[in-house]
Amino acid sequence: MQLIITDARFARSRVIHLTGTRLLLASLAASLCLVLLSVGLYHWVFLKGAREGWPVVGSLVRLVTQDEFAERDRFMRANLDEMARRVGEMQARMEQLESLGDRVLGLAGLTPAELPRSGGGRGGALVAARSLSMEELQRAMDDLERVSTQRVDLMTVLESRLFDQHIRKKMVPTQAPVSNRPPGSAFGWRLDPITGQSALHTGLDFQADVGTPILAAAGGVVVAQEYHPQYGNMVEIDHGNQLVTRYAHASKVLVKQGDLVRRGQKIAEVGSTGRSTGPHLHFEVLVQGVFQDPQKFLSAGGAGGAVTAAGSTASAHVAPQVTAAGR
Incomplete structure (x- = not known):
């Protein structure tokens, strides 16, 4: 072209x-x-x-914007309803957690009255079945946050209390100091096998071969490790609350004063040092400096065996008087 x-x-x-x-x-x-x-x-x-504000154009604009706003409102309403459903599920789980926390309180030795609750009472966010507005949903979320904070504080208290109870159990001498050996001479008055006179036996005797491991009956701190004329090689462990255990006549001691020991830890070996008629462990428990029957503690932990009659073992021994060492 x-x-x-x-x-x-x-x-x-x-x-x-x-x-x-x-x-x-x-x-x-x-x-x-x-x-x-x-x-x-x-x-x-x-x-x-x-x-x-032209008549025709204004009507068209309102029609278009009305459709857009309606679509946006439907989208927001669908999202709000989904969020409300999720909040309802969270609130139900929070109620279950609250009930579980109350049950655990009993295991920790606490009661609900001992724990302060903000707002005074139970309950959390109430999520109704109807559609919620943004403000109502925000209030429900705030209530859930408040309740969850209370639950965290409660679980922290419970964890601390249960941990304290666990530690206390570990500090009570309920484990047998010699494995697979039933106690021989019992705690109490008997005839001294050396003098033949009546005397108080202040502990339990565990007859065993020389070198048999001696175990800590509970966790604690070694407060004494020395040779005593009557106790021989001796170890004392402080378990707190003025509770002390004593292990006597050892042939060899494996710990020293100031050591931290755990329950069941080997601290010495059986021997026949001091005032003794044969290889054995003499085990004592003292509370506030007063001799206690170790069998009661061992029985509480399921570690104590049947105790024979006083003075029935060849290694049994007693001290001439209660305050003297070397039982």
Whole structure:
């Protein structure tokens, strides 16, 4: 295709050759300009009409925006309903956790009255079956946060109390100081096997071979490790609350004063040092400096065996008087 342009003023003409490609590009450019112009005019008319309140344009704008707002509201309502359902599930689980915490209170030796509860009473966020507004949902979330904080505080108290109880149990001498050896001579008055006179036996005797491990009956701190004329090689362990255990006549001692020992730890070996008639362990328990029957402690832990009659073992021995060492 050729276009001939004639200029009458200068009496000359110009020829433009148009190929198919040039015509196509020109058409596309013209179409693009028309589209951009239409879009710009559309937005200008609608914006101006919306601002100035043109009757027809204003109605169209309200119709379009109403649909958009309705769709947005449906989307937000669906999300709020899902969040409310989740909050309801969390509130139900929080109630289960609260009931579980109250049951654990009994195991820790506490009662609900001993624990302060903010707001005075039980309960958390109430999530109704109807649709919740954003403000109601926010209040429910705040209530759940408050209840969860209370539960964390309660569980912290319970953990501390149960840990304290666990430690206290470990500090009570309920483990047999010699494994697989029933006690021989019992705590109490009997005939001294050396003097033949009546005397108080202040502990339990465990007859065993020399070198048999002596175990700590409970965890504690070694407060004495020495040789005593009557107790021989002796170890004393303080378990707190003025509770002390004593292990006498050892052939070898494996701990020293100031050492921390755990329940069941090997602290010495059986021997026959001091005032003794044969290899055995003499085991004592003292509370506030007063001798106690060790069998009661061992029986509480299921470690005590049957006690034979006083003085029935060859290694049994007693001290001439209660206050003297070397029983």
